[in-house]
Amino acid sequence: ETGVTQSPTHLIKTRGQQVTLRCSSQSGHNTVSWYQQALGQGPQFIFQYYREEENGRGNFPPRFSGLQFPNYSSELNVNALELDDSALYLCASSRDIAEQFFGPGTRLTVL
């Protein structure tokens, strides 16, 4: 059984650019959630996708958007990057609303 994987592991962008982060969910999971973890903070919920539809959203601006594909993998897109977007981005998958399994994260640095 393959766990949750994320790519890339690290990324450096400049302010104003756009970025796409990718997540492959664990086998058998149909729900993907994305979280942002700033330094010294706990993960903050961005949004969740269930069967390709957005199922809930946290307090993040519209420049944070996402997609879920028929194979339940997912993308997180961030437009017009700001310095404060520098963080670890975590993807978690689950079967419906059961326990969430996290990937190792993508470390994004915005210069």
Next chain:
Amino acid sequence: DQQVKQNSPSLSVQEGRISILNCDYTNSMFDYFLWYKKYPAEGPTFLISISSIKDKNEDGRFTVFLNKSAKHLSLHIVPSQPGDSAVYFCTSSGTYKYIFGTGTRLKVLA
């Protein structure tokens, strides 16, 4: 507005002793709580959970206690081992999202 609070950013404990990590929450509607452990360069991994219908849940060396009237839960690790050194997150499970505390960094000294 921090709905799940972990007021101790760090804790050091001698190997073999008990580690007690505390967590407070503000919303009395929260009814399911989880503890996650996170090592550097890895995602959080599930440790133990508790439903609000219980006041204690045990799994090996890990026990979680829930005090609903005080809106407080705690994680006890006994005996503590050096491999337990990690950041521990107290988490409330909502309808579709997890609400995390800020984490407590536990260091178990050999």
